[in-house]
Amino acid sequence: MAIRAKAQSKSSLAVQTPRTTGLREFFERHFSRLVPLPAAVTMALLIIFPLAFNVYMSLHSWFVSSTTPPHFVGIKNFVEIFGKDARFWNAVWITVKFTAIGVFLQLGLGLAIALYLHRDFRGRGIVRTVMLLPMVSTPVAVALIWVVMFNPSLGVLNYFLSLLGFKPLVWLGHPRTVLPSLILMDIWKWTPFMVLIIHAGLQSLPFTPFEAARIDGASRWQLFRFITLPLLRPTIAVALIFRTMDSLKTFDTIYVMTEGGPNNASEILNIYVFQTGFKYFHMGYASALAVILVVFVFAVNLFLIRLRERSWSY
Amino acid sequence: MKRRTVCVGMVAVLVLIGSLVVPAFTWAQKFDWQMHKGTSIRVMANKNASGEAIQALVPDFEKLTGIKVQYETFTEDQYRQKVLLELAAGTGGVDAIQTATAQEGLKFWRSGWYEPLDDYLKNPRLTDPNFDLSDISKPSLMGNTYDGKLVALPTTQQTTMLYYRKDLFEKYKIKVPQTLAEMEEAAKKLHNTEDSGQKIMGIVLRGKKAAATSQWAPYLLSMGGSWLTKDGKPAMNSPEAVQAFDLYGRLLRNYGPPGAVNYHWYECVSLFVQGKAAMYTDVSNRIFYFEDPAKSQIVGKVGYALFPAGSAGRKPTMEVWSVAVASKSKKKEAAYLFVQWAASKENILKMHLKGAPSVRAFAWKDPKFLADQKHKDWIEASLKSLDIASTEWNPPVVAVSEVRDVVGAVIVSSILGENVKAEADKANAEMAKIMEKTEGK
Numbered sequence: 001m002a003i004r005a006k007a008q009s010k011s012s013l014a015v016q017t018p019r020t021t022g023l024r025e026f027f028e029r030h031f032s033r034l035v036p037l038p039a040a041v042t043m044a045l046l047i048i049f050p051l052a053f054n055v056y057m058s059l060h061s062w063f064v065s066s067t068t069p070p071h072f073v074g075i076k077n078f079v080e081i082f083g084k085d086a087r088f089w090n091a092v093w094i095t096v097k098f099t100a101i102g103v104f105l106q107l108g109l110g111l112a113i114a115l116y117l118h119r120d121f122r123g124r125g126i127v128r129t130v131m132l133l134p135m136v137s138t139p140v141a142v143a144l145i146w147v148v149m150f151n152p153s154l155g156v157l158n159y160f161l162s163l164l165g166f167k168p169l170v171w172l173g174h175p176r177t178v179l180p181s182l183i184l185m186d187i188w189k190w191t192p193f194m195v196l197i198i199h200a201g202l203q204s205l206p207f208t209p210f211e212a213a214r215i216d217g218a219s220r221w222q223l224f225r226f227i228t229l230p231l232l233r234p235t236i237a238v239a240l241i242f243r244t245m246d247s248l249k250t251f252d253t254i255y256v257m258t259e260g261g262p263n264n265a266s267e268i269l270n271i272y273v274f275q276t277g278f279k280y281f282h283m284g285y286a287s288a289l290a291v292i293l294v295v296f297v298f299a300v301n302l303f304l305i306r307l308r309e310r311s312w313s314y
Numbered sequence: 315m316k317r318r319t320v321c322v323g324m325v326a327v328l329v330l331i332g333s334l335v336v337p338a339f340t341w342a343q344k345f346d347w348q349m350h351k352g353t354s355i356r357v358m359a360n361k362n363a364s365g366e367a368i369q370a371l372v373p374d375f376e377k378l379t380g381i382k383v384q385y386e387t388f389t390e391d392q393y394r395q396k397v398l399l400e401l402a403a404g405t406g407g408v409d410a411i412q413t414a415t416a417q418e419g420l421k422f423w424r425s426g427w428y429e430p431l432d433d434y435l436k437n438p439r440l441t442d443p444n445f446d447l448s449d450i451s452k453p454s455l456m457g458n459t460y461d462g463k464l465v466a467l468p469t470t471q472q473t474t475m476l477y478y479r480k481d482l483f484e485k486y487k488i489k490v491p492q493t494l495a496e497m498e499e500a501a502k503k504l505h506n507t508e509d510s511g512q513k514i515m516g517i518v519l520r521g522k523k524a525a526a527t528s529q530w531a532p533y534l535l536s537m538g539g540s541w542l543t544k545d546g547k548p549a550m551n552s553p554e555a556v557q558a559f560d561l562y563g564r565l566l567r568n569y570g571p572p573g574a575v576n577y578h579w580y581e582c583v584s585l586f587v588q589g590k591a592a593m594y595t596d597v598s599n600r601i602f603y604f605e606d607p608a609k610s611q612i613v614g615k616v617g618y619a620l621f622p623a624g625s626a627g628r629k630p631t632m633e634v635w636s637v638a639v640a641s642k643s644k645k646k647e648a649a650y651l652f653v654q655w656a657a658s659k660e661n662i663l664k665m666h667l668k669g670a671p672s673v674r675a676f677a678w679k680d681p682k683f684l685a686d687q688k689h690k691d692w693i694e695a696s697l698k699s700l701d702i703a704s705t706e707w708n709p710p711v712v713a714v715s716e717v718r719d720v721v722g723a724v725i726v727s728s729i730l731g732e733n734v735k736a737e738a739d740k741a742n743a744e745m746a747k748i749m750e751k752t753e754g755k
Contacts, residue, residue, distance in 0.1 A: 063752055064402050065421045065712060152573035153515075153585060173573025174730070261523050262575040263726045278395055280716040 051294070057287035064281040077288035088289065090264055091272040092296075094179065098268055099247040102183045102190075106243060107236065109187065110194020115224075117195065118202045128199075135192040143256035146185045147172070150257075172258050175265035182254055182266055186247070194239050201235030202228075237308035241301055248297045269293050345442050347655075350648040351380030357652060358397050359412035361387040363599060364470040364635040367670035368412070368656055374664075375655050381648050394418070401427040406642040409649035413466050413638045415458045416708040422638075424712060424753075428465035429639035434650050435464070445658060451673045454634040457705030466636035467657035468673040470665060472597035473621075473632045473699035474532045474707070475692075477604070479592050480617040482509060490617060494536060494561065494624045497593065501569040504592040516569025518591040519562065521577045521729050523722030524715065526562075528707045529579075529596055530725055532631045534558040536624030541709040548745040550721060551738040554626075559738055563728025575726045587612060595621065597633055598699075601692055602669055618692035620699065632703035634673060675700055709745075713752040720744045 027034060058077055062070035081088050117128060134142070149155045150171040158168040171181045209227050218226070251270040254260065260267030260275065267275075273293060277286030359365035365387050372383050388396055394417075400408045401422065413422070422428050434440050435447060447455070454468040476497070478490060482504055491497035501516030508514065520526040534540070539554030549555060566574040571585055579596055583603050586594045587610040594600075603609055604616045621630035637656045639649045655661055659674060666672035667683055677683060678697050687693060709717045720741045727737040 063713075064398055065425050065752070151581070153571045153590065154588070168572065170573040173576050258576065259523075261726070262730070263523065263723050275719070278391075279719075280713060281398065 054287050054290055057284055058291045060284040060287075062283040064283055070284060073284070077285050078292075080285075081288060081292065087264060087267070087272065088269075091267050091269045094264075094266065095248060095268040095270075098179060098183060098186070098250070098266075099244060102186045103240065103243045103247050105183070105187050106191045106194050107240065109191045110198055110239070111236075113191065113195045114198035114202055115228075117199055131195055132192050134189045135196070137189075139189075139252040140256050142189060143185070143253040146253075147257050150181060172266075173262065175262055178258060178262060178266045182257065185253065185257070186250070189253070190243060190246075193243065197239040197242075198232065198235060201232050205231050234308065237304065241304045241308070244304060245297060245301050248300060249293065269296070343439050345439060347379045347442070347651065349439075350645070350651060353645055353648050354382035354384065355409040355643075355645055355648050355652060356384040356407065357386065357410045357412070357649075358393065358400065358408050359385065359387045360393045360414075360635070361389050362635070363670045364665070365393075365412050367665040367668050368469070368637075368661075370668065371661060371664055374661070375652060378655065379648075379651055381651065383652065401425070401640060401642070404642050406640070406644045408640050409643040409645050410637060410639055410652050413636050414633065415466055415636060416633065416705050416710075417714055419458070419460065419465065420710060421712045421714070423460040423465055427641055428460075429641040429643070429646055429650075430463035430465055431467065431639065431650070431653070432464050434639075434654075440647060440650060441654060442658065445654060449659065449674045449676055450657070451632075451634075451675070451700040451703075453632060453701070453703050453705055454636075454673045457632075457634055458636055466638035467653050468634045468636045469657050469662060470670040471632050471634045471673045471700070471703075472599050472671060473696055473703050474529060474595055474630050475598050475621055475695045475699070476619040477586065477594045477596070477600065478617045478619065479589075479612065479615055481615045482507070482514065482592050483617065485509075490619050491593075491622045494533070494622045497622045498561070498565060498569075501565060501593060505569040507592075509589065512590060514589075515571050515585070515591045517565050517593040517595075518570055518577070518582045518585050519566055519574070519595060520579055520582055521566050521570070521574035521726065523575075523726055524718040525578045525722070526725045527709075527718045527721045528631070528633070530558065530562050530721075531704075531707045532595070532621050532629055533562050533624070535629035535631065535704055535706065536621065536626055537561070538624065538626035541706060541711075548742045548749065550724065550745055551735070551742040556735050556738050559724050559728045559734045562725060563731070563734065566729045567731055570729075575729050589615075598671060598692070598696055599669070601689065605689070618689060618695050620695045628702055630699045630703045631707040632699055632705055633707050634705055671696060673700065711745075711749055711753065713748050716748050716752075717745050720748065 057070070059072060059074055060070040061073045061076070113131070117124065117131075149157050152158055152168055152170045152173055155171070157171065161168055169177055172178050205228070209231070210223065213223055213227050249270050250268060251274065254266055254268060255271055255274070258266045260271040269289070270293065273286055273289045276282050276289060280286075359368060369385050369387055372385050375381070376383055387393070393412075397408070397411055397413075398418075401411075402425075413419070413428075415422075419428075435445075450468055451471065454471060455464065458464055458466045458468060476491065478500075482488075483490065483500070486503060486507065488500050488503060489496070491500050497517075503516075504514055505516030506513060520529045531541075534555055537554050537558045539552055539558050540549050543549045543552075571577065571591070577585075579600070582591075582594055582596060583600060585591050586600075587603055589611045598618075601616075601618065605613055607613050620628060623629075637653045639646055639653055643649050659676065662672050662674050663677045663680060663683075666677040666680070667686070672678060675697060678693055678700075684693075708714050709721065711717050724734065724737045724741045728734045
């Protein structure tokens with residue numbers, strides 16, 4: 001009886017639940033898929049479609065001008081890029097140098113500054129805020145100011161050098177000095193980013209290992225080398241991945257400062273892609289270059305992420 | 315009697331009809347600015363002196379013709395991209411464009427994007443009888459002619475001339491250079507002298523790759539070189555071209571600013587207006603910077619001279635900005651009215667008075683202009699250039715920007731003191747490759 005009543009009440013409950021309109025039910029059932037739909041569509045339109053179209057274009061030859069429309073050439077663009085294009089290999093080499101040296105120095109400096117800031121002292125808040133200014137300022141505006149500072153005749157950097165008794169440099173004005181100058185500017189701009197992340201990492205480190213080590217009589221260097229650094233590894237890896245990704249596809253500052261000159265001495269891949277596409281209007285070829293750049297950035301980061309997962313996590 | 319009245323009546327009717335028809339016929343042939351009243355056109359232009367001067371006067375055109383103009387200006391790089399993509403799309407979305415034929419002419423002409431204007435100019439219904447093509451600088455018209463067809467009407471020009479510091483030249487008793495050799499001599503003498511407490515550089519020129527090529531062009535032409543050989547092959551490693559590369563680089567290396575390879579015109583002007591350089595060759599409207607007391611410390615100290623002669627005589631270059639009708643436009647006549655108006659005497663004079671130098675000689679002699687412009691040597695050099703200048707400040711190829719980069723690289727190498735001949739050979743081969751790729755028939 002009781003069971004029956006229960007069953008009855010259950011069935012009546014089912015009957016009571018109103019058969020809602022199809023739409024509502026549909027929404028109810030697919031809620032988790034419907035909510036992100038607008039975002040997914042936007043993504044597809046803004047990211048996946050252009051990327052796919054870019055790959056499609058990279059298999060074509062299209063010089064925007066004559067009456068010849070784009071025509072399919074298969075992998076000819078890629079064959080030419082890898083086989084014959086000295087300018088491409090130059091750009092790859094410069095991109096690698098710019099990123100490797102720049103990011104490495106930023107990491108070193110960033111680590112040092114973060115450790116320095118990881119103490120209590122008066123005005124720490126102000127120092128931390130001021131530190132971030134280069135990072136948050138507009139890249140193009142910053143680049144223009146650096147151009148003026150770098151100017152060998154009118155700029156302030158040579159003035160400082162002369163005060164210190166050094167000979168003036170031509171900075172951006174010579175193939176040999178242009179890349180170090182750009183790296184200098186990049187360090188100024190992006191070291192704060194490293195500081196920010198590493199500093200946050202430092203603050204989240206657990207206390208206990210340090211205490212234990214101190215009780216065991218570890219020196220400060222040993223503390224840093226065997227406790228802080230290993231514990232910081234995941235943080236450092238994240239900072240490295242972000243910066244490397246960013247640095248590999250730098251465009252704005254270098255374009256404003258040198259346009260890749262003098263004579264391609266600072267032409268990183270992204271600038272070469274831009275010149276080929278929007279200055280020379282070889283759209284197919286530029287698309288092929290862009291595909292290579294994307295794959296390159298992707299591969300490097302995949303490598304870093306793997307590295308982080310395998311050996312740098314704890 | 316009756317028949318006679320009929321005859322007279324018929325004659326009268328005929329005369330009547332005739333008197334109606336004939337004027338109507340001639341009226342149809344007569345030019346009328348208002349013929350396309352009520353329509354609207356889209357014009358794309360560069361945000362330079364010329365493009366902005368036209369923009370300011372567009373309301374005049376709208377009042378004159380009753381045509382509504384959607385006039386869009388972009389900064390130079392953007393303008394090049396947008397116009398190109400718009401024309402390549404071929405949808406007729408743009409009716410008239412501002413154009414520098416030396417930059418994009420060959421490409422646009424071969425692509426069939428320019429509407430040839432000869433038939434329009436000959437048509438009395440479409441062209442104002444006061445238009446006077448003969449007053450427009452001959453070289454500028456020649457520069458706008460492809461396969462015998464005029465594709466654009468010139469409006470403004472800038473000619474490359476020599477700027478020199480009158481005060482320094484007087485102080486050191488140096489004559490105004492008439493030849494490139496004299497110019498180098500003067501640069502040598504003046505380099506590292508002092509003036510009001512600062513060191514002077516002998517000369518400043520553009521050194522930045524592609525940007526330098528347009529101002530290197532008069533050196534090339536004056537020294538007897540050319541962009542292409544007679545049969546249309548690259549001539550960047552001819553002895554004359556190598557000499558021109560060499561001289562240009564030598565001037566900057568020995569008597570120019572350090573880091574000159576990064577000098578676009580902006581850096582050159584900055585240096586010059588600070589009184590740090592004795593000479594400078596660049597396009598003529600730099601005068602507006604030199605003589606502006608807010609920007610310049612050398613107001614009144616600058617002399618203006620025709621570009622010095624080389625072994626092939628005086629060959630200054632002239633950058634001409636023109637207006638053209640887009641061939642895919644659906645309102646070609648209205649667009650032609652705009653183009654014609656922009657290049658008309660009246661409009662060009664107005665632009666000229668606003669600081670966009672005219673391609674028509676008469677504007678340079680206008681009393682109002684002469685009353686305003688105190689620098690007679692500037693006027694003289696400009697006027698002379700209108701007749702003798704070459705419009706080939708760019709290589710006459712389809713892929714201008716790409717070739718400019720290649721040629722510019724030789725200029726940079728020369729400034730850096732590298733082997734010019736080897737670099738020129740390399741550039742020539744590369745230029746040939748680019749031409750084959752983009753012009754190959």
